[in-house]
Amino acid sequence: MLTTFLVASSSLPLFAAAQSAASIAYTPVSGACPSGFTLVRQAGAIGNQTVGAEEAAYIAGRKANVIPNAWKTYLANIQATNASLPSYVASILGGDNSADYPNLGIACSGGGWRATMFGAGVLNFLDGRNATSVALGTGGLLQAAQYLTGLSGGSGLVGSLAQANFPTQELLAYGENSSDPTNAWGGWQIPITQQDPYTNMTLNDEYVQELIEEIAGKYHAGFAVSYNDVTARDNGRHFVNGTSASNFFDDTLLHGAGYLWSGVADLTSFQSYSQPFPILVATLLSPNANFSTLIPGGGLIIPQSNPIIELNPYEMGSFDPTLSAFTPMKYLGTVNETVCVTNLDQTGIVIGASGDWNTIYNTSEAVLMNSTVYPVVTALNATLPQADIVLDSAVFPNAFNGPSMAGQFIDANETIIMMSDGGSNGEAVPIQPLLVKARGLDTIFAVDSNQDWTNAYWSAGGSLVNTQNRIDTLFPTAYSFPPVPTNTSEFIAQNLATRPTFFGCDSSTEAPLIIYLANGGPPRNGETPLLNQAPASVTYPELQAILDQTYTVAAQGYPENSTAVIDPEWPACLACAIVDRARNRTGTARSGICATCMDRYCWDGSTEGLETTTTGAASALRVGSAWSVTGVVAASLMMLIQYF
Numbered sequence: 001m002l003t004t005f006l007v008a009s010s011s012l013p014l015f016a017a018a019q020s021a022a023s024i025a026y027t028p029v030s031g032a033c034p035s036g037f038t039l040v041r042q043a044g045a046i047g048n049q050t051v052g053a054e055e056a057a058y059i060a061g062r063k064a065n066v067i068p069n070a071w072k073t074y075l076a077n078i079q080a081t082n083a084s085l086p087s088y089v090a091s092i093l094g095g096d097n098s099a100d101y102p103n104l105g106i107a108c109s110g111g112g113w114r115a116t117m118f119g120a121g122v123l124n125f126l127d128g129r130n131a132t133s134v135a136l137g138t139g140g141l142l143q144a145a146q147y148l149t150g151l152s153g154g155s156g157l158v159g160s161l162a163q164a165n166f167p168t169q170e171l172l173a174y175g176e177n178s179s180d181p182t183n184a185w186g187g188w189q190i191p192i193t194q195q196d197p198y199t200n201m202t203l204n205d206e207y208v209q210e211l212i213e214e215i216a217g218k219y220h221a222g223f224a225v226s227y228n229d230v231t232a233r234d235n236g237r238h239f240v241n242g243t244s245a246s247n248f249f250d251d252t253l254l255h256g257a258g259y260l261w262s263g264v265a266d267l268t269s270f271q272s273y274s275q276p277f278p279i280l281v282a283t284l285l286s287p288n289a290n291f292s293t294l295i296p297g298g299g300l301i302i303p304q305s306n307p308i309i310e311l312n313p314y315e316m317g318s319f320d321p322t323l324s325a326f327t328p329m330k331y332l333g334t335v336n337e338t339v340c341v342t343n344l345d346q347t348g349i350v351i352g353a354s355g356d357w358n359t360i361y362n363t364s365e366a367v368l369m370n371s372t373v374y375p376v377v378t379a380l381n382a383t384l385p386q387a388d389i390v391l392d393s394a395v396f397p398n399a400f401n402g403p404s405m406a407g408q409f410i411d412a413n414e415t416i417i418m419m420s421d422g423g424s425n426g427e428a429v430p431i432q433p434l435l436v437k438a439r440g441l442d443t444i445f446a447v448d449s450n451q452d453w454t455n456a457y458w459s460a461g462g463s464l465v466n467t468q469n470r471i472d473t474l475f476p477t478a479y480s481f482p483p484v485p486t487n488t489s490e491f492i493a494q495n496l497a498t499r500p501t502f503f504g505c506d507s508s509t510e511a512p513l514i515i516y517l518a519n520g521g522p523p524r525n526g527e528t529p530l531l532n533q534a535p536a537s538v539t540y541p542e543l544q545a546i547l548d549q550t551y552t553v554a555a556q557g558y559p560e561n562s563t564a565v566i567d568p569e570w571p572a573c574l575a576c577a578i579v580d581r582a583r584n585r586t587g588t589a590r591s592g593i594c595a596t597c598m599d600r601y602c603w604d605g606s607t608e609g610l611e612t613t614t615t616g617a618a619s620a621l622r623v624g625s626a627w628s629v630t631g632v633v634a635a636s637l638m639m640l641i642q643y644f
Contacts, residue, residue: 019216019217020213020214020251020252021252021253021254021257022214022233022236022251022253022254022255022257023213023214023215023216023217023218023257024217025254025257025258026214026215026217026218026233026257026258026343026346027217027218027220027221027343028218028221028223028333028341028342028343028344029341029342029343030221030339030340030341031339031340031342032338032339032340033331033334033337033338033339033340034340037331037337037340038328038337039327039328039331039334039335039336039337039399040325040326040327040399040400040404040405041315041317041325041326041327042324042325043317043319043324043325043326043438044324045324046321046324046477046478047437047477049319049324049436049437049438050438051436051438051439052314052315052326054265054314054315055277055312055314055315058270058273058277058314059146059277059439061273062146062273062276062277063098063101063146064098065272065273066143066272066273066274067098067101067144067146068096068098068101070128070140070143070144071093071094071101071102071144072093072094073128073140073143074093074128074139074140074141074143074144075089075090075093075094077128077134077137077138077139077140078137078138078571078572078575080135080137081135081136081137081571081572083137083569083571083572083575083593084572084592084593085572085575085576085592085593085594086590086591086592086593086594088579088583088586088588088591089575089576089579089583089594091586092579092582092583092586093575093579100582100585100586101582102144102442102443102578102579102581102582103146103439103440103441103442103443103581104141104144104145104146104147104441104442104443104444104445104578105145105146105147105148105149105276105433105434105439105441105443105444105445105512106123106126106142106145106147106148106149106276106444106445106447107149107150107151107154107429107430107431107434107444107445107446107447108122108123108148108149108150108151108154108157108158108430108447109151109152109153109154109423109428109429109430109446109447109448109449109450109459109463110151110152110153110154110155110355110421110422110423110428110429110449110450111152111153111154111428111449111450111451111457111519111535112152112153112534112535113153113156113190113535114153114449114457114519114531114533114534114535115152115153115154115157115449115450115535116153116154116156116157116188117173117543117546117547117550118447118449118519118531118546118550119150119153119154119157119158119447119449120157120169120172120173120547120550121169121546121547121548121549121550121551121553121554122447122517122550122554123142123157123161123169123447124168124169124170124547124550124551125138125550125551125554125555126138126139126140126141126142126145126445127139127140127142127143127168127169128140128141128142128143129168130168130169132551136555136571137571137572137575138554138555138571138574141445141574141578142276143274145276145445146276146277146439146441147276147277147278147279147433147434147439147441148161148162148275148276148277148278148279149278149279149280149281149430149431149433149434150278150279150280150281150354150430151280151281151282151354151355151421151422151423151428151429151430152354152355152421152422152423152428153355153449153535154430154447154449155280155281155350155351155354155355155422156188156235156238156239156351156355157172158278158279158280159239159261159278159280159347159350159351159354160172160185160188160238160239160240160351161275161278162264162270162275162278162313163239163240163241163259163261163263163264163267163347164185164241165185165267165268165269166267166269166274166275167185169547171185171187172185172187172188173187173188173190173543173547174187174188175187175188175244181242181244181246181247182242182247182253182254183241183242184241184242184244185241186241186242186243186244186245186247187244187245188238188239189237189238189243189244189245189248190238190543191245192237192238192245192248194231194234194238195207195208195231195234195372195376197248197249205375205379208230208375208376208379209379209383210251211230211233211234212230212379212380212383212384213383214233214257215229215230215232215233215384216383216384218344219384219386223333223344223397224386224389224395224397224416225380225384225386225389225395226380226389226390226391226392226393226394226395227356227373227376227377227380227391227392227393228349228352228353228356228393228394228395229349229352230376230380231348231352231356232346232348232349232351232352233255233256233257233348234348235256235347235348235351235352236254236255236256236257236259236346236347236348237255237256239256239347239348239351240255240256240259240347240348240351241256241259242254242255242256242259243255243256256346256347256348257346257348258343258346259346259347259348260330260343260345260346260347261280261311261313261329261345261346261347261349261350262313262314262328262329262330262332262345263313263347264278264313264347265313265314270313277312278312278313279310279311279312279430279433280310280311280312280350280351280353280354280422280430281308281309281310281311281354281422281430281432281433282308282309282311282353282354282356282394282419282420282421282422283302283306283307283308283309283419283420283421283422283423283424283425284302284306284307284308284309284318284323284410284411284417284418284419284420285301285302285306285390285393285418285419285420285424286306286410286411286414286418287411287414288410288411288413288414289302289303289305289306289410290303290305290410291303293305293473293474295425295426295466295469300424300425300426301420301424302420302424302425303425304425304426304427304466304469304470304473304474305322305474306322306410306425307320307322307323307409307410308320308422308425308427308432308433309353309419310326310433311329311350311353311354312329313329314328314329314330315327315328315329316329316332317400319432319433319436319438319478320432320475320478321475321478322408322409322410323400323408323409324408325400325405325408325409327399327400329345330342330345332344332345332396332399333345333396333397334397334399335397335398335399335401335415341397344396349394352394353394353396353419354419354421354422355421355422356392356393356394356419356420356421373392377391377392389416390416390418393418393419393420394418394419394420395416395417395418395419396416396417396418396419397415397416397417398411398414398415398416398417399417400412400417401413401414401415423450423463425466425470426462426463426466426470427463427466427467427470428448428450428462428463429446429447429448429450429463429464429467431444431446431463431464431467431481431514432467432479434512435471435479435480435481435511435512436479437478437479437480441512442512442513442580442581442582443512443513443514443515443577443578443580443581444512444513444514444515445515445517446464446514446515446516446517447517447518448461448463448464448497448516448517448518448519448520449518449519449531450462450463452488452491452497456532457519457531457532457533457534457535458497458519458520458521458532459497459518459519459520460488460491460492460497460518460520461484461485461488461490461491461496461497461516461518462488462491464484464485464503464514464516465484465485465486465487465488465491467481468481468483468484468486480509480510480511480512481511482503482504482506482509482511482512482513482514483503483504483603483605484503484514484603485603491520494603494606495520496516496520496603497516497518497519497520497521498518498520498521499520499556499557499558500515500516500517500557500558500570500574500601501516501558501601501602501603502514502515502516502577502598502601502602502603503516503602503603505580505598505602505603507580507581507584512581513577513580513581515574515577515578517554519531519532519550519553523549523552523553523556524556524565524566525552525565527549527552529549530542530545530546530549531546531549531550531553555570556570557569557570557571557573558570558573558600558601560600569593569597572593572597573593573594573597573598573600573601576590576593576594576597576598577597577598577601580594580598
């Protein structure tokens, strides 16, 4: 029975003689709720949804204090390239009416370390602090974006970027010099492998035990702990302030413990509205799910009808009609309006909730026992035993529990809310939050480094296909999504992932226009491809080469001449796509280079001669308090791994 391994057994806790500083900093605190505290904010019915007041204030502040100058700076950068843009581009980007500006969001996909690095390379391509990007005419778009979403490997990127006070991508990857390395951002520490930092197995076992001891304070305070807590402490050493190469193994330090996701709101870059509003994405793992909406084949484990969960510095919840409610991030773990919990929203936990892919191993006892999860959950269960807690997911006390949520939320009767990797339902590009109508986005820059090919780590639009199917089938009135191909075969046959592609160019649709830039193939300049590696196999010496090659891929564009390597008009074409929805609002027709660019880069809806078949199915069952996915062959399991 899988319950032996994934659900903790009941036993009396064994209290450690002394807690480490990290364990103390990681422990949630309970106290009286502040006056006027509200546990659950109803987001409203479809067609009348609202964002939280704090998010709305941040976006308003960003629009008033940052966005106008950001667009004007970006305009100056593209104009400096002597691009022959139609006059309406300058009118829109250089004007003084905030209502005329484009509303831009950027989404960074899952794909492990590969996605973290590929996403960073693309953000560098868009960053106005990068002189090369400024000279190319693409720099400044990152500064002009309102939202930045991340999922799994993308959550490591977006999460670390936000909590590190929005540094450049180079500083993000390598860290920055500081007189206080125990608190400063120290970089991703890629040379040190996650979970197995030593070459010695005994030392690695001791390292895992150290991580478990660092979550003991939380456990003894009465809060459920899971594998996600263990990985959260490892995440703290790679994606949160306070760890450098020289102090990584110093067990007296905090290593990111006590750095809260809600604390991002207190950083100077946030107080000045300088960074795009960050949102990390997970999916609800539920015993009450409707498994008839599980995508057949491919080994996926979470039905598409389950709510997609957002975790931003102010709130956790979902705009999906199956929840449409949020709870304050600062008080994550609170379940009533009398006793409030703080310090549970550790940044490492939140990043881990978005990337908790360990449920893929809960397909059979044999798969589990041969996985990297098995020794960790065994050690966790032995050290901090619990009753009836699913160990292979991220677990939180359920703020959405109770009669008021009955009929609205499938887990209204559960005391624990569980989350799995944001791509567990097949949507590894975190576009969903950017489709929320209350956010009013015109354009989404979708960065895809998820694997869609069976035997190669290249992207082929699978996440967009699944997002389209989810919206069309389940939530057609809640969200608007532009037409995309119906399967990855079309993406591959039409090379839609090997060059930038625009979706939704028909101005009559209310859906945002999507600029799709994927890790779909090797660079056209003949370089040896580095971007099609397994998520866990990237090595440190390749980091700079991977970032550089990503930049090369991002800058290629889609040349008119099929033998050309780079489209010299790509920066101008990108500008045309960025302003296209804003252009449409003015009633101005496309003209000049923008007309020809949109003709070339926009998907024409062609499906001629392409067919696909889907075979196999996966169904999930609750076994006691564990999960089992049945009917998934080994090939399907490998297909599942591609989403993380």
